[in-house]
Amino acid sequence: MSERSIDVDLTRxxxxxxxxxxxxxxLLFGCAALTVIVTGSIILTLAVDALTFFSKVSLTEFFTGTEWYATSDGGTFGVWPLVTSTLIITAVSAIVSVPTGVAAAVYLSEYASDRMRSVLKPSLExxxxxxxxxxxxxALIYLTPALQWVGVPVSTFNLLSASIMVGIMxxxxxxxxxxxxxxxxxDSLRQAxxxxxxxKFEVSTGIxxxxxxxxIFSSFILALSRAIGETMIVVMAAGLQPRMFNFSNPLDNLLSSGQPMTAAMVNAVTSDATGGSATYLSMFALGLTLFTITFAMNLASDFVAARYQEEYQ
Structure with missing residues (x-):
């Protein structure tokens, strides 16, 4: 007897x-397309104004310069002092957040009771x-004075306080x-x-x-992308003095003030610089540079997640 395939339509x-x-x-397609349109519009806006900036300031000066001094009528626009301050804050915040966050995740996942988890997880949120x-x-009012009180010779505005607070955030x-x-x-892996x-500790750390x-790695990248783009903490606690990385005394970079890229963008838009000036347009060049860095980090996160993702039956 020949078999026939029977297609049954269960929808009305x-x-x-x-x-x-x-x-x-x-409607759902429109919502999905809206996110792409907004992202594309942001990139286009940054690119157009950044190109106007680079018509006033050479690419060589911007990407290889080691001095950033923006005034209302011009200045010197070397991005590396801003990039190094941003990377310092990102690195130190990772040292603070990654071990603490993973340890908290291990406790919530493997050790905490249901009752304790119901209290701690909302508290984290x-x-x-x-x-x-x-x-x-x-960071400015309490953390910096506390560091000075215990003997850490930090200035009033410093990268260390800003980095610690970004890490906590x-x-x-x-x-x-x-x-x-x-x-x-x-759970079968745990039971094995x-x-x-x-x-329990060996199962948690080894399995x-x-x-x-x-x-876990994706969470690191997303969190660090958030740290790179942080604005208010670094504006209030890190200071507004661009400083190139001091290779002869690396610790001095943390103890003194600095100006990350986000703080420089705020300073550009709140200064006396007129619209269309190089100082004002530098905000868009910095924004495009920041976007490129975070986009590269997100691509790396997707690659690692796809490369090492485990599939279970």
Whole structure:
């Protein structure tokens, strides 16, 4: 007897339902397309004004210069002092946030009871919702005097306080995303580890973390992208003095003031520079440079997540 394939349509075929489904489809498509249009519009706006800036300032001066001195009628526009300050803040904030965030994620995923998790995880979400201006105020008024009190010779405005506070700010992002990645690891892997005589700590560090490494690394990149683009904390706590990285005394870079790219952008738009001047247009060149850096980091995150992602049946 020959077999026949039977196609069964389980959806309702009324004309009204068909019209509504088409409307839903195009409405959802419009929402998805809107994100692409907004992103493309931002890139286009930055690129157009950045090209105007580079018609006034050479690419060589901008990308190889080691001095940034912007005035209302011109100045020197070497981006490296701003880039180095940005990278210092990003690196130190990673030292603060990554170990703390992963440790918190391991506790929430592997050690905390359901009751404790129901208290701690919402608390982390509240921490993520605190306005960044509050973090900047805490860094300037409390953290910097505390560092001076314990003997750290920081200036009133310094990169160390700003870096620590940025690191504290992105801890919830690291811990929440890492905990989600660890929770997605099948319990069968944990049970196999326990069956081999492993302790909970050995299972957490030797099985769960390696199995969730793609999600954990993605949380690192997203958090650091957030740190690179942070504005209010660095404006309030880091200062507005562009400084090139001091290779002879690296620690001095943390203890003294600096000006990251975001702070320079704020300074450009709030200064006395007129629209169309090189100082005003530098905001768009810095924005495009910042966008390129974060875009490259997100591409690296996607690559690592795809490369090391574990698939479970």
């Amino acid at each position: 075929s009324s004309s009204g339902q068909f019209v509504r489904e088409r409307i839903y489809k195009w 509240v921490l993520a919702g605190i306005p960044t201006v509050v973090y900047g105020y805490l 992105i801890i919830p992002m690291v811990s929440s995303l890492s905990e989600d990645a660890m929770s997605s690891v099948p 580890g326990y069956g081999m005589g492993a302790t 769960v973390i390696p199995a969730a490494v793609s999600g």
